[in-house]
Amino acid sequence: MNAAYEPNAYEPWSADRGTEIIESLSHVEGGVIVILHAMQEAFGYVPEAAIPMIALARNLSRAEVHGVFTFYHDFRHEPAGKHVLKICRAEACQAAGGDALAARAEAKLGVKFGNTTADQRVTLEPIYCLGLCATAPSAMLDGRLVGRLDEKRIDALVAEAQR
Amino acid sequence: MTSSDKTLKIYIPRDAAAVSVGADELVSAFEAQAEKRKLAIEIIRPGSRGLLWLEPMIEVATPEGRVAFGPVEEKDVASVLDAMVANGPHALRLGVAEEIPWLKKQTRLTFVRCGVVDPRSVEDYIAHGGYKGLARALTLDSAGIIADVTTSGLRGRGGAGFPTGIKWKTVADTKADRKFIVCNADEGDSGTFADRMIMEGDPFVVIEGMTIAGIAVGATKGYIYIRSEYPHAIEAMNAGIAAAKRAGYLGDNIRGSAHAFDLEVRVGAGAYVCGEETSLLESLEGRRGIVRAKPPLPAHKGLFGKPTVINNVLSFAAIPFILDNGAKAYADYGMGRSRGTMPIQLAGNVKFGGLFEVAFGITLGELVDDIGGGTFTGRPVRAVQVGGPLGAYFPRELFDTPFDYEAFAKRDGLIGHGGIVVFDDTVDMSKQARFAMEFCAIESCGKCTPCRIGSTRGVETIDKIRRGERVAENIAVLQDLSNTMKFGSLCALGGFTPYPVMSALKHFPDDFGPAPTRLQAAE
Numbered sequence: 014m015n016a017a018y019e020p021n022a023y024e025p026w027s028a029d030r031g032t033e034i035i036e037s038l039s040h041v042e043g044g045v046i047v048i049l050h051a052m053q054e055a056f057g058y059v060p061e062a063a064i065p066m067i068a069l070a071r072n073l074s075r076a077e078v079h080g081v082f083t084f085y086h087d088f089r090h091e092p093a094g095k096h097v098l099k100i101c102r103a104e105a106c107q108a109a110g111g112d113a114l115a116a117r118a119e120a121k122l123g124v125k126f127g128n129t130t131a132d133q134r135v136t137l138e139p140i141y142c143l144g145l146c147a148t149a150p151s152a153m154l155d156g157r158l159v160g161r162l163d164e165k166r167i168d169a170l171v172a173e174a175q176r
Numbered sequence: 177m178t179s180s181d182k183t184l185k186i187y188i189p190r191d192a193a194a195v196s197v198g199a200d201e202l203v204s205a206f207e208a209q210a211e212k213r214k215l216a217i218e219i220i221r222p223g224s225r226g227l228l229w230l231e232p233m234i235e236v237a238t239p240e241g242r243v244a245f246g247p248v249e250e251k252d253v254a255s256v257l258d259a260m261v262a263n264g265p266h267a268l269r270l271g272v273a274e275e276i277p278w279l280k281k282q283t284r285l286t287f288v289r290c291g292v293v294d295p296r297s298v299e300d301y302i303a304h305g306g307y308k309g310l311a312r313a314l315t316l317d318s319a320g321i322i323a324d325v326t327t328s329g330l331r332g333r334g335g336a337g338f339p340t341g342i343k344w345k346t347v348a349d350t351k352a353d354r355k356f357i358v359c360n361a362d363e364g365d366s367g368t369f370a371d372r373m374i375m376e377g378d379p380f381v382v383i384e385g386m387t388i389a390g391i392a393v394g395a396t397k398g399y400i401y402i403r404s405e406y407p408h409a410i411e412a413m414n415a416g417i418a419a420a421k422r423a424g425y426l427g428d429n430i431r432g433s434a435h436a437f438d439l440e441v442r443v444g445a446g447a448y449v450c451g452e453e454t455s456l457l458e459s460l461e462g463r464r465g466i467v468r469a470k471p472p473l474p475a476h477k478g479l480f481g482k483p484t485v486i487n488n489v490l491s492f493a494a495i496p497f498i499l500d501n502g503a504k505a506y507a508d509y510g511m512g513r514s515r516g517t518m519p520i521q522l523a524g525n526v527k528f529g530g531l532f533e534v535a536f537g538i539t540l541g542e543l544v545d546d547i548g549g550g551t552f553t554g555r556p557v558r559a560v561q562v563g564g565p566l567g568a569y570f571p572r573e574l575f576d577t578p579f580d581y582e583a584f585a586k587r588d589g590l591i592g593h594g595g596i597v598v599f600d601d602t603v604d605m606s607k608q609a610r611f612a613m614e615f616c617a618i619e620s621c622g623k624c625t626p627c628r629i630g631s632t633r634g635v636e637t638i639d640k641i642r643r644g645e646r647v648a649e650n651i652a653v654l655q656d657l658s659n660t661m662k663f664g665s666l667c668a669l670g671g672f673t674p675y676p677v678m679s680a681l682k683h684f685p686d687d688f689g690p691a692p693t694r695l696q697a698a699e
Contacts, residue, residue: 043480045462046445050404071462084464084621085445087404103366104561107611108524108599109552141448141615143405144369146597147228147522147529148193156407160196 023057023092030055031063035070045071045081049088058089094129094136096174099153102126102139105146114150114167115139121171135174183216184260185237189291191224191376192408193369198249199232205253215261223377225291226531227278229552235273236260244273278528278547283509285497285517286490287370287533290377295412298419301380307425309496313388314433318348321392325495327503329515334360334451334488335563335592335668337514337581343485346475347393350483357389357398357437358460358479358486361413362444362451364403365564367523367595371489373531374519375402375409378493379416380425383439385492387430388499389485390437398437399479401456403444413441448565448619452667453486455621466621467667488593490519511537514580522548524561524597534579541575544598555600559684561608563592565615566672568679569608588679590672605684610638612676616669627670630661634677644690651681651688 024030034051041047048067052059059082068078082088100106100115115126122130122137129136145151148160154170162170186206189199203219210217225244227233233246234256245256245268252268259266270276273291284290293300301307313321326341347355359382363371375382386398402410417439420426428436442460444450450459454468457479478484494516498506507515514536520543522529527549544550544560551557559569568589570577577583584591599608613634620627634657640650658674665671681688 043460043462046459047442047462050443050445077463080464081462085447087444087446101366103615104565104608104611105367105524105595105597107608108597108603110525140405141619142364142366142368143192143196144363144372145193145196146367146369146524146595147526148197148231149524151196158192158196160193 024055026056026060026062028062028066031060031066035067039070045073045078046085049082049085053088057092061090095134096155097136097138098122098170098174099138099140100126101141101143101145101149101151103142105142106150109149111150111162114162114164117164118167118171121168122175130175135171183218184210185218185220186260187220187222187235187237187242189224189232189234190221190295190408191231191291191373192406193228193373194224194231194233195408197231197247199234201250202232202234202248202253205250206257209253209257213257215257220294221296222293223290223295224373224531225273225279226287226373227276227528228530229528230270233270233273238263241272241274244270244276246270278530278532281547282533283517283535284533285506285509286381286493287374287378287519287531288497289381290374290531293378295377295379296415296419298380298416298423298425301378305500306380306496307384309499310384310388310425310431312499313391314431314435318392318394321388321499322348324498324503325392328494328498328506329503329510329513330491330494330498330506331514331581332488333490333494333518333593334453335590337591340487340491343475343487344389344392346473347395347483347485350476352483354397354480354482355393355395356479356482356484357386357393357395358457358484359386359398359400359489359492360451360453360456360486361400361402361406361409361489362456363406363489363593364448364451365566365593365595367561367597368521368564368593369523370519370521370531370594372406372409374489374493375406376412379412380420381493381496382413382489383416383420383426385495386439387426387437388495389487389492391430391435393483393485395485396436396438398439399460400439400441401444401450401460402441403450404446410441410443417441447621448615449621449667449669452669455667457484457486464621466623467669469666490593509535511535511578511580512582514582518579518591518594520579521595522598523595525551525553525600526596526598527552536580537578539575540570540577540579540596541572543579543596544575548596548598551598551600553600555602557598558601558603559599559605559608559680561597561599561676562595563590563675564595565612566590566668566675567592567595568675569605569683570679571683573683588682589675605680605687606638606642609677609680609688610635610642612673612680613638616673620669624664624666624670626661626664627666627673630657630665630670631673633657634661634673638677641688642690647689654681
């Protein structure tokens with residue numbers, strides 16, 4: 014299997030690599046969020062040690078960068094499970110029966126939304142709208158979109174995530 | 177006949193909605209089938225035509241035009257390919273795509289190329305009438321372009337409905353060393369996907385609209401702020417920008433003129449409030465998406481403190497048509513002060529869901545019953561939410577409301593970004609009201625008290641009502657709280673969350689009480 018297709022094949026944190034990322038984006042105006050995204054793409058989360066480094070490079074206080082980091086739902090404080098299953102919980106998916114399917118996924122995985130299974134294989138997260146509202150209910154498994162969910166499809170998706 | 181004439185041209189959408197129901201798998205399946213049969217095929221990946229219940233809807237070029245099939249599953253590929261080769265019948269054959277009534281009934285001004293062209297090809301865009309608006313804009317001065325936009329009557333398609341021409345004129349008239357064009361592609365409203373579709377299916381129309389805006393107001397740099405939940409749209413816009421640069425439609429001396437304009441995509445990070453324009457600007461500057469107090473308006477002090485045009489994707493995407501065909505051609509459509517067309521999105525529990533672009537004035541009932549065909553569960557429609565999480569719930573009694581900014585406002589609703597979410601009779605409206613408050617609590621930026629605290633108190637109060645605790649008193653508390661949020665919040669998040677809450681309470685009072693009453697009411 015091609016390593017590039019293996020989800021969550023992240024690098025281990027290193028300060029040198031962090032510095033490299035920050036410097037490669039030094040030209041980006043107002044680029045703190047761009048840097049945070051790049052950190053998460055490289056390491057799978059934003060390591061605590063990266064915060065003061067970004068602050069120093071951007072001439073900001075640590076509190077300011079910490080504030081940005083914690084404001085946005087996307088940024089992780091710790092690595093996610095091997096697979097990330099995001100299920101849309103917004104109105105269009107609710108109208109199409111999404112709540113029952115979301116509860117079914119929680120039961121199958123044995124975790125509530127916002128948590129990772131004990132074996133570190135699956136992180137289950139809510140997402141508020143993938144823009145697939147006419148092929149609802151919808152979900153995203155490691156970046157792959159799945160629409161028109163029903164019990165069979167959600168079960169298959171959960172099983173795939175658990176593999 | 178040359179061999180290339182025999183090559184079968186097959187169109188399989190790359191739109192995220194089509195991909196979510198198997199479009200990518202069809203590409204490999206068709207390639208495998210063609211390989212097996214030693215058949216020459218060419219697969220083109222356009223966006224979606226917007227008939228989303230038929231996705232994946234694929235097409236084949238024939239002498240009569242592009243013939244559509246859908247919804248196609250992997251198991252159908254062999255037989256569909258037979259029918260394509262023979263140009264013969266098939267159970268999934270829908271006929272020439274343009275002749276499908278659901279598409280033919282529309283007035284596609286903004287979405288005219290979406291689902292038709294190859295969104296990776298600037299040449300294809302030009303071959304289908306693209307960049308004619310820019311060509312005309314380059315012959316006009318700033319005042320001339322803005323006069324066209326103003327006369328067209330175009331109003332901000334993000335939801336606020338502010339006249340676009342006036343916004344542009346304010347920026348044009350403000351002196352500064354730098355100005356910016358910002359495209360709000362943070363389409364967070366559930367039930368809306370028009371921005372996503374046009375970015376994926378026709379990115380150049382957005383790029384062209386922004387370029388015209390830059391020339392009109394004297395800005396040389398633009399940003400497109402796209403939510404991270406839209407990876408396909410991000411990829412499409414980046415590819416479109418690169419192609420436009422290569423072809424001389426972005427960069428210095430656009431098409432040999434003295435004008436320079438460059439674009440950059442910035443990706444959001446999962447904050448709904450960043451769809452609010454001042455919060456978006458904060459986020460673009462790399463900060464927490466905390467709403468700014470207005471004034472100063474972004475047109476005076478926007479991105480990095482400079483005069484900024486910030487418009488929705490659909491507003492920019494309407495511009496090339498207006499410049500190409502003239503303001504009158506656009507303004508001739510519509511009703512009252514709502515001119516032109518609105519790309520309406522039918523979503524949720526709807527039989528025929530998708531993108532329906534039509535002139536303002538069509539009624540809600542026509543959209544839900546005639547165009548949408550009611551629910552896919554087959555149960556009666558009980559409520560529709562129009563305009564996203566901050567939009568009101570409408571009962572059937574209000575289905576005569578015409579799609580128009582003012583008509584919806586008059587009935588305590590809003591058209592927002594044009595999304596309609598359909599619910600059947602199993603919906604529990606106090607649960608929906610609770611969700612509106614809960615969503616506001618999750619997404620509040622925290623700057624103003626009515627939104628930050630009010631939303632949490634709102635959830636608690638609705639829970640009390642649902643448990644049957646002092647129902648009448650708590651409903652009065654909820655009404656009072658909603659009024660405080662409506663009139664005391666800094667932006668539309670706190671200010672409009674009362675719309676779904678109050679409309680649910682007003683039109684569906686039976687759902688607000690202890691559970692047994694609600695269950696009886698649903699019977």
